Amino acid sequence: MIFIKRTKRLDYTVYPVLSKHQPRESNRSVKGETLMNISVDGNLSENFVAADFFNYIILLESSNPSMKALENWVRNEPGGAKQSHAAEFACSLKGQSTEWKKQEEKTRRAIKQVVKWDITKENPLGAVVLPQADCIVTLYYLELVSKDHNMYINLLKKLLSLLKIGGHLILMALINISYYTVGQHKFAALKCNEEFIQKALTEAGCSILSSETHKRDFKSLLSDYEAITYFVCCKEKAV
Template structure:
């Protein structure tokens, strides 16, 4: 199937609960170690090392995901969440209000507590995320100023979690979005970027969605051109244990904003 015919992340048919239930909350998902275990481990290592700290973090991630904030909530006093679709925002706001009908994140929360050596604290972790998330803001991909009319202060850290390759329809859009993410960071602030290399699609239910194809070389060049310095990069081959996704590698980047572009 021609990738140009795939649906896009912010389409009205996007099912945010289906996304997180399939990829992040089901411990029987064949690639759960990649979609949940890998990022939890990397964020735990990053934050526990002390190399990334600050007062305020912006999260720009896939759907109403929250497990990437479990470690961050121990470090940052305030978290601002940016989302791309109204259904995802609605689902996230329900979770923040402790609505029982939202996805069950206990698998991820318990997995992080195992890494930290205290499995009994997983509900405390979730409640802390609810307390430190202060704002949920929409990013309109159709606008040059996607947060308009909202104006946010520059922050210490941005997490971009499995989303940049989904919202960018081509490589120029990817570069542009990296620059927009950088505009949210203070000089010296960090971007923590999770993505997929050389993927073309992912499935939600019966719908096939677009994923931008690019390699490590392109990613390194795009980050440099957007004003970042790469401090660390992990590239992990995917086990490709199911046909719901087709990415060749997972990638995690710690990049410091060095200059305004």
């Protein structure tokens, strides 16, 4: 997202979580066959990391233009957003920055589906039936699309209904954001603090394995979030 200052430590929180060589986040291994990812801007960054650990990646996307751009990228067709910088960065974390083209192709092979996630519907997937995931990754999503805290919790529960019992949720969030800007347009966001997110995760049937918060260290008029936080959770029960 253009209004978030990108740093190696924060953008790739998913790397130490998923990496077999850096299991610092939990003594429980985050792995499996199927991973689902949902974001608001069609960013593929975390998928270049996930493709090293999951063979079946499903992208959930609410925006039709973003869906089309993602599908074009996966098929290597015109109209796909350029992702080479993200692939190169992901490879640099492994000390293989020159292998980014191979990582792009590996990620294309791993992404099996791009599916519409329509939050205006009671069932956001509509008639689509998906296999339950071993891991769900969601970055800066719920606080940007939810109108109130009840909607946040409801959407979180719907996402977690797609996750297996014992599966893992990796959630990154913008703390106390009230607005963000894209181009010339300003959008409202839902203010959420860490305590609310912790409570929502517990209410949705998750146990929190680890979390970390980093205070914002720069100023920008593009958004007003105070910090970035992430949670690594295990789904203990269906609710």
